[in-house]
Amino acid sequence: xxxxHSSSKVYLDVVENLRTMIEADGLLPGDKIPSxxxxxxxxxxxxxxxxxxxxxxxxxxxxxxxxxxxxxxKDFQEHKLVELLGTFFLQNNKVNEDLVETRNLIEIDxxxxxxxHAIDDEIEQLIRWAEKNDFSDEDFFLKVAMCNRNxxxxxxxxxxxxxxxxxxxxDTKVSKQAYETLLEYVRKRDENQVVATYISLIRNMSKSx
Amino acid sequence: xxxxHSSSKVYLDVVENLRTMIEADGLLPGDKIPSxxxxxxxxxxxxxxxxxxxxxxxxxxxxxxxxxxxxxxKDFQEHKLVELLGTFFLQNNKVNEDLVETRNLIEIDxxxxxxxHAIDDEIEQLIRWAEKNDFSDEDFFLKVAMCNRNxxxxxxxxxxxxxxxxxxxxDTKVSKQAYETLLEYVRKRDENQVVATYISLIRNMSKSx
DNA sequence: CGAACTTAAGTGGTCAGACCACACGGGTCT
DNA sequence: AGACCCGTGTGGTCTGACCACTTAAGTTCG
Numbered sequence: 001x002x003x004x005h006s007s008s009k010v011y012l013d014v015v016e017n018l019r020t021m022i023e024a025d026g027l028l029p030g031d032k033i034p035s036x037x038x039x040x041x042x043x044x045x046x047x048x049x050x051x052x053x054x055x056x057x058x059x060x061x062x063x064x065x066x067x068x069x070x071x072x073x074k075d076f077q078e079h080k081l082v083e084l085l086g087t088f089f090l091q092n093n094k095v096n097e098d099l100v101e102t103r104n105l106i107e108i109d110x111x112x113x114x115x116x117h118a119i120d121d122e123i124e125q126l127i128r129w130a131e132k133n134d135f136s137d138e139d140f141f142l143k144v145a146m147c148n149r150n151x152x153x154x155x156x157x158x159x160x161x162x163x164x165x166x167x168x169x170x171d172t173k174v175s176k177q178a179y180e181t182l183l184e185y186v187r188k189r190d191e192n193q194v195v196a197t198y199i200s201l202i203r204n205m206s207k208s209x
Numbered sequence: 210x211x212x213x214h215s216s217s218k219v220y221l222d223v224v225e226n227l228r229t230m231i232e233a234d235g236l237l238p239g240d241k242i243p244s245x246x247x248x249x250x251x252x253x254x255x256x257x258x259x260x261x262x263x264x265x266x267x268x269x270x271x272x273x274x275x276x277x278x279x280x281x282x283k284d285f286q287e288h289k290l291v292e293l294l295g296t297f298f299l300q301n302n303k304v305n306e307d308l309v310e311t312r313n314l315i316e317i318d319x320x321x322x323x324x325x326h327a328i329d330d331e332i333e334q335l336i337r338w339a340e341k342n343d344f345s346d347e348d349f350f351l352k353v354a355m356c357n358r359n360x361x362x363x364x365x366x367x368x369x370x371x372x373x374x375x376x377x378x379x380d381t382k383v384s385k386q387a388y389e390t391l392l393e394y395v396r397k398r399d400e401n402q403v404v405a406t407y408i409s410l411i412r413n414m415s416k417s418x
Numbered sequence: 419c420g421a422a423c424t425t426a427a428g429t430g431g432t433c434a435g436a437c438c439a440c441a442c443g444g445g446t447c448t
Numbered sequence: 449a450g451a452c453c454c455g456t457g458t459g460g461t462c463t464g465a466c467c468a469c470t471t472a473a474g475t476t477c478g
Binding site: 011015048051052053055056057058059060098099101102104105109112113149150152153156162 | 220267269313315320361365
């Protein structure tokens with residue numbers, strides 16, 4: 001089974017076969033996948049094609065290779081992909097605007113999720129953290145993103161934030177006071193006020209630049 | 210300049226060199242990059258290493274290759290990366306919940322962006338499209354995502370939607386009527402009503418399942 | 419016996435060369 | 449002028465050869 005995937009590009013077939021293979025064998029992050037030579041044989045393709053597929057998956061952060069040992073499935077978290085995409089062609093100005101806007105939207109979404117799902121204790125913990133520590137804008141929203149239960153949303157925030165950070169130069173600081181006001185509304189689970197406060201924060205940032 | 214990037218992996222050096230090369234020459238999406246053989250010579254590495262780099266970038270959706278013609282910089286939009294990541298290892302159940310929630314958040318964000326930035330004519334066009342055509346839920350929000358000015362947000366929606374589609378089985382249909390109500394509020398730029406309507410839509414979906 | 423060393427096999431990393439399939443452009447024939 | 453043909457360049461793929469490194473089995477020696 002699983003032969004001509006008609007992709008016309010062998011290395012894509014390999015990627016596909018690898019995927020189904022991993023699924024079928026129930027391989028998990030950390031597990032080892034067959035060696036390049038074995039894959040080459042089993043799939044009846046050249047080793048170079050196998051390598052093209054593996055290198056691509058490696059750059060995507062899906063696998064990890066260790067010379068002399070083998071190739072392993074990676075816990076899909078950090079992506080080199082980010083730094084790449086970010087610096088590759090962000091000469092476009094429109095993209096930067098989109099980045100900032102999107103980051104703002106995501107940050108609000110994170111706050112909404114917290115308001116909707118977080119238990120009181122989690123919010124208290126967040127407030128206590130803000131009181132005790134010094135932090136930058138980025139730190140703050142990283143904390144917020146991490147605090148919210150939705151890991152995917154956090155991940156998206158991280159990515160968008162990386163992009164945005166790489167392509168803008170604003171490192172304005174919002175007063176700690178403002179953030180504490182924001183959190184106060186979060187505690188009250190007053191979505192409208194949270195959003196309003198957030199928006200005024202944003203406005204201050206762009207002003208001070 | 211730009212030689213030993215010490216990455217230990219040649220193909221990563223190639224990626225890096227390629228990046229700086231593109232930047233230095235001011236190449237833009239659509240432009241052609243040097244041939245594999247030329248890169249191989251210029252960088253003094255094997256052609257196979259060049260290919261590993263190019264295939265990786267191709268899978269990332271950063272470049273496009275056309276047999277017999279050459280390799281071109283791609284307008285960063287669709288990624289094969291999506292289908293990949295999505296189906297690669299999403300055995301985690303929590304992820305599915307996050308997917309759906311995130312998609313919903315993004316969809317609302319798209320609507321917000323439209324309300325905030327779209328000109329009247331764009332909205333009218335959207336409404337006319339909805340009147341004249343038959344569409345699924347996915348079609349509708351794809352259209353919405355495409356309509357909003359923020360390309361990045363559209364891209365994120367596409368990604369999240371692909372994930373979500375691949376891991377859930379709901380294909381419930383919301384009545385056309387409901388969508389037209391939604392759009393009516395968009396026309397009035399009444400954000401609160403739009404959100405409220407959207408939420409009731411979502412609720413209907415999960416009910417009917 | 420156990421610790422240290424040696425060795426062989428396996429794995430990824432890289433290169434060179436050979437073909438193939440396809441696209442394009444210039445030249446030729448009608 | 450139009451249709452055709454073929455050379456050149458490009459990506460696509462395979463093969464075979466080394467190299468560097470890891471691991472574990474086997475061997476030697478204290």
